[in-house]
Amino acid sequence: MDRENANGGTRPGSQDEAEQWFARLLDANCPPEERAAFERWRNADPNHAAAYRELELIWKRSEAAVRDPAIAAAAQRALRGEPAAPRRWLFPALAAGLALLVAVVALPRWLATPADPVGSAYATRAGQQRTVQLADGSSVLLDTDTEMVIRYSSHTRRVDLLHGQAQFAVQGNHAWPFVVYAGNGTVTAVGTEFQVRVNESATDVALLKGKLAIATQSPDGAPQSASLTSGQSLSFDQTGRITPVQPIDLQQTQGWTQGKLFVHDWRLPQLLAEMNRYNSAKIGIGDSSLQNIRISGVFRTNDQQTFLQMLQQGWAIRARRVSDKQIVLSR
Known part of the structure; x- marks a missing residue:
């Protein structure tokens, strides 16, 4: 355990560890278990917490320093090893700002841009759903195998939906927009209830009530935009289309929030892909003649056994479990 040094500060070990944690937590893809490990580290010793608070303060000050042209130019000279021209007005405050900026510019690229505050990550595993209550009174229902990061600042309420599906109930505030970053676009809401789903190739948006603004960007940089009103939906792909x-x-849209799939004339592979999101044992097709079977019905996402029984009773399908994690369908 680190102890205070003779000058009343924290030992260098605490500071080094704090810097490492700070860098990790700025990464939007930092996993929940890593954030939990950070909390254990910070709570283990008052010196750890003090070192981290000091680093947060430096980071905030560095945002102001980056905006000062004189400090930015001096920092770039320092990084290139160029001698600075003597100036009588380089007061201690400016020197301190320069030191901060040099430290910021020297960081890796993804860490060197002061932007949104460090986020809080939330995730669900396969078959799990979770409701997250937010500080502003909004709430998010996470579906199975979903991950998001929330960053609230004085300017915006930002949610990064990294993968999976979520339903948002947003408290309206025109001066404090609620923006979901998903796939290659953003979904901006004011007092609405809507769903966003991030798939491998596209992002689906469905609006239950209120209004939404959607914005994307094509590979050539051209912006695209659209809007939704209650009862409407759209999708956008990785090209911004x-x-x-x-x-x-x-x-059908709200079925998953009740643990159900309302299926109308789906192809069997589509239905299996959706059911597999909710279960650890995956169902595959072992006979190509099953590919074009069309299915309709209501299925509980957490009841794979009943689902398989219904398939075998209603269609010419046989299910065979080949391992704990794999089930194969055939004629």
Whole structure:
């Protein structure tokens, strides 16, 4: 355990560890277990907490330093090893700011841009759903195998939906926009209830009530935009292309929030892919003749056994478990 040094500060070990944790936590993809480990480290010793608070303060001060042209130019000279021209007005405050900026510029690129505050990460595993209550009175329902990071600042309420699906109920505040970053676009809400799902190739947005503004950017930098009103949906892909607005099937859209899939004329592979999101044992197709079977019905996402029984009773399908993690369907 680190102890205070003779000058009343924290030992260098605490400071080094604090810097390492600070860098990790600025990464939007930092996993929940890493953040939990950080909390254990910070709570283990008052010196750890003090070192981290000091680093946060330096980071905030560095944001102001970066905006000062004189300090920025001096920092760049310092990094290139160029001698600075003598100036009588280099007061201690400016020297301190220069030291801060040099430290910031010397950091890795993704860490060197003072931007949104460090976020809070939330995640669900396969088959789990979780409701997160936010500080402003908004709430988020996370579906199975979903991860998001929340960063609230004085300017914006930002949510990064990294993968999976979530339903948002947002407290309205026109002066404090609520923005979801998902895939290659953003979804901006004011007092709305909506869903966002990040797939491998596209992002789906469905609006239950209120209004939404969607913005994307194409590879050539051209911005794209669209808006939704209650009962509408759209998608956008990784190129920024936004699909035409479509009406939503409310029962199907909200089914997952009740643990159900409302299925109408789905191909079997599509249905299996959706059920597999909620279960650790994955169902595959072992006979290509099953690929085009069409399925309709209501299925509980957390009841794989009943799902398999219904398939075998209603269609010419046989299910065979080949391992704890794999089930194969055949004729």
